[in-house]
Amino acid sequence: MMVQSKRARLLSTTMVAGLTIAIGAGAWSEAAAQSTADASPQADGAESGTTIDDVVVTGSRIRRSDAASAAPVTFINPEVFEERGLVQAGDALNQVTSAVPSFGQADGIGRPAGSGQQFPNLFNLGAGRTLTLINGRRTVTTSTGLGDRIVDTNIVPVGLISRVDIIQAGGAAVYGSDAIAGVVNYVLKTDYEGLELDAQYGVSSRGDNEKPSLRLTYGKNFADGRGNIALNGEWSRTHALFDQDRPLTNLARITYTNPADGGPNDGVAALISGNNATLFPFSPNGLIFTTPAPVPQFILSKNGVYQQFDARGELTSFDTGKVVSVPFALGGDGLSYRELAALRTGVERRNFNAIGRYELTERVKASVELLYSNTVARDPYGANGPQVSNTILNSADSGIGPIVFFANNPFLSETARAGIIAARPAFGAGSPLFLSKFWRDLLPTREVKYTTDTWRALAAIEGDFDYGGRQFYWSLSASRGETSAKKAGWGVVTDNFNRAVNAVAGPGGTPVCAVNVDAVTSNDEPACVALNIFGQGNVSAEARDYVTTASGQNYHNSQDGILATLGGDLFALPAGAAKFSLAYEYRKETARFDPFAADQAGILGSKVAVVATSGRFETNEVSAEIALPLLGGDFSLPGIKRLDFDGSYRIVDHSITGVESVWGAGLQWEIGAGLVIRGSKSRNFRSPTLDQLFAPSRTALAAILVDPCDADRINAGPSPSTRLANCKALFDANPGYGPLETFQDPSENFNNAMVTSRGNPDLKNEVSNTTTFGLVYQPTFVSGLSLIVDHISIDLENGLSAFQPLDFMATCYDSATTAASVCETFTRDDKGYIETALSTTYNAGQVAYQGEVYNLNYRFRLDDVLDGVNLGRFDLSIEATHNRKFETSVTGFDHNRLDGSEAMPKWVGRFDARWSRDKLKLFYSVNYMPRTNVTGYSTIENSADPVLRANVRHSISGAYDFGDVTVRAGVSDLTDEMTSYPSRSFGDIAGRQYFIGLNAKF
Secondary structure: OOOOHHHHHHHHHHHHHHHHHOOOOOOOOOOHHHOOOOOOOOOOOOOOOOOOOOEEOOOOOOEEOOOOOOOOEEEEOOHHHHHHOOOOHHHHHOOOOOEOOOOOEOOOOOOOOOOOOOOOOEOOOOHHHEEEEEOOEEOOOOOOOOOOOOOOHHHOOHHHEEEEEEEEOOOHHHHOOOOOOEEEEEEEOOOOOEEEEEEEEEEEOOOOOOOOEEEEEEEEEEOOOOEEEEEEEEEEEEOOEOHHHOHHHHOOOEEEEOOOOOOOOOOOOOEEEEOOEEEOOOEOOOEEEOOOOOOHHHEOEEOOEEEEEOOOOOEEEOOOOEEEEOOEEEOOOOEEHHHOOOOEOEEEEEEEEEEEEEEEEOOEEEEEEEEEEEEEEEEOOOOOOHHHEEOOOOOOOOOOOOEEEOOOOOOOOHHHHHHHHHHOHHHHOOOOEEEEEEOOOOOOOOOEEEEEEEEEEEEEEEEEEEEOOEEEEEEEEEEEEEEEEEEEEEEEEHHHHHHHHOEEEOHHHOEEEHHHOOOOHHHOOOOOOOOOOOOOOOOOHHHHHHHEEEEEEEEEEEEEEEEEEEEEEEEEEOOEEEEEEEEEEEEEEEEEEEEOHHHHHOOEOOOOOOOOEEEEEEEEEEEEEEEEEEEEEEEEEOOEEEEEEEEEEEEEEEOOOEEEEEEEEEEEEEEEOOEEEEEEEEEEEEOOOHHHHHOOOEEEEEOOOOOOOOOOOOOOOOOHHHHHHHHHHHHHHOHHHOOHHHOOOHHHOOOOEEEEEOOOOOOOOEEEEEEEEEEEEOOOOOOOEEEEEEEEEEEEEEEEEEEOHHHHHHHHHOOOOOOHHHHOOOEEOOOOOEEEEEEEEEEEEEEEEEEEEEEEEEEEEHHHOOOOOOOOEEEEEEEEEEEEEEEEEOOOOOOEEOEOOOOEOOEEEEEEEEEEEOOEEEEEEEEEEOOEEOOOOOOOOOOOOOEEOOEEEEEEEEEEEOOOEEEEEEEEOOOOOOEOOOOOOOEOOOOOEEEEEEEEEO
């Protein structure tokens, strides 16, 4: 609800008080020496200067002439896109060493590749804890429905990027919720003039992963330079990749129990890795079982040979391969592990942007920003829903279990019928058999299509004035943004499917649905079309139309925002003017989730209705900043050439979570000779999302991903001995589960468990305390050299933890003493497989991160060394992030160290070298990640391959300026390093990629 006027007056009073006592966090933008860009930072759009020469830099709304910062910031300039052949902003963020790369790919354990959206994720604290801004202001979320307030990098107009500023840690005191890990601010060009065409084509060394892109940018000054308008349109496309497209994923690797393992401390590997994995209990043509149990001895055998159907529906032999556990085998005729999910989603994006400004007077300017983006992502194996397969792994009455069939099925050929009866005479007498099958031809397509349309309009007016011998500046802006998204695929209508597979012979022997033969009129289903369950490619179009229907969801997000600022000189100090900024921000966000009709009706899969839902919140926020030059100029001391204090304070009134206040403080101490010591401390927060608060209770079949008692996980976890003891006690009490040493839960990879997800209306804000300290060194005796080092410490408490089934189970089995309520959130069936589970959110999480970020830059000309010889200019830079500590807890007591693992290697580094001479530019880069453990606790006792080798990827490119036209070409991942075995994410699985581009300016 809207804030009462009394509360608004309270906020205003608090803002002034906060300004007076000078509490807060300092400016976050870095000195120009930190960047590799030629241009110095510009205003972030909200308060670009008119008659005042100072500018606003990301992380503060105070204008200042010095771009130095009390906390670490790095930024990306437009040349990065040209040098590396990048086509969208997310690709550039993947190069930043403090950010976790996002590629929109499958994780390798059965989940689909997904929507193809990419989101910034600093320090691996989660995308929801990194705030995205465009020109210093928030923009509408593009996430699907009621999820995290995150913005897909695909919507950002590359052709208008002036630079990308990245605040590393914090920022909530200036920008509000979500700025915990940091802030990514896309600063767009505001004075572009000319016409520019840019075209590029990329392709991998394997002839796939094509990346064509095209963009057109036009800008023009008018009214004697008082106004400017810039227009930009761009298109790019990437194609989907499959597991078989890359050597590592084509291995179809799994791990299974080593029979030679003698225990958790014998030094013998507990697990063995195997390639060419298959799921032996079912095949695309249909595997025949005599009893509905997923073990080889129940497969129909004829003369000692297992039987399945071939593509035509005739009997043929079935090779189980080397069965290593249920449901996995190595080799054989079962479904290939490669078919569970595609490797990467294909994405096509179209962006259209317009930016304009006009000086109404010498001291007042109006501006507008218009954005429209259309993104279409296609995951070819996105529909891995419950009835894409009917497998023996599930009970026959579950709706996704094996198909019961009899000898009178009219689709069964005479030769197949005779062969089955010869193998099992009881079949001819009316006994059933069970068909276990993965359907390749049941759905019109397995593809799931994600369509996202985002638009945003912003209007602003700003200016400055003089009062009392001082200068002040102000701004007022209003924005509206909307995202309309659709996830569309196909599902199976359960009742129709059950009627269609129960086929009998009708008049003339034509297959018909049994429900329409000698049935009571009220039970007739005239539309029913009998479905051929035998073989592959035998489903008729009419049967497919009858048993399938569109399945998916529509999402709608909107954001309305108003931002007003006032700033300027506050009072004079001996070292300079004290500066301030005040801001008021109002924001309203809404989200709506509308499942397709079939999903809402609950006629698909497990026949559980998916409920439409919606939510909204409003915030009124007031902030104050102050910048105090304590020492400097004529008012300095020995060893203290300059000493500046920055502070800010923000109070937020949220219509759901109530009032929250955050603050920070920063100090910069310039010692002299180019050395600056700096530090900052801040309190930051994130409000729970609408989904976390109010998602309706809905139950659906899903994979649980990790069962701690699985044979290949039993010796893992933060305390392997505790996990082993708890699981052993469970299995001892339930002998029907079988031996723990060989237990494999198919619910890890398949949608077999009924998972209930729901919101939690009692959630509160999560809060973090952030401390940074470091130095900026630009030695006076070496021109063009700069070194920046910052230590970052983030402690998050009351974290919004998404408790998935795997988290509840880990808490249950990895804790010496666990509340019964935790273990009661999931149940197992008589085989030990997870049957039901819960997913919700709690304020329970903790995160402790400590690390350092390094930036070393050296820019020089060899002509300065060799007089009169033009050898060009060199620009060398090193960026590195040292992840000293990364400890997380979902529950508050199950602390896991992730530093030194695949998710958080101890070091991530990048070296760039640029050389330019006249019209020629050459570029070389190397990305480095060191040898590391797969997990924070990987050993030979719990992992088949506990260590990943170092990953080193080289890239080269060159460009030549012919005048109006510049041609560029390059190769990324020159040595085709890809990823380090067996990971598909430690590096870039795409491998060697070529690109060639052309840029024409008119």
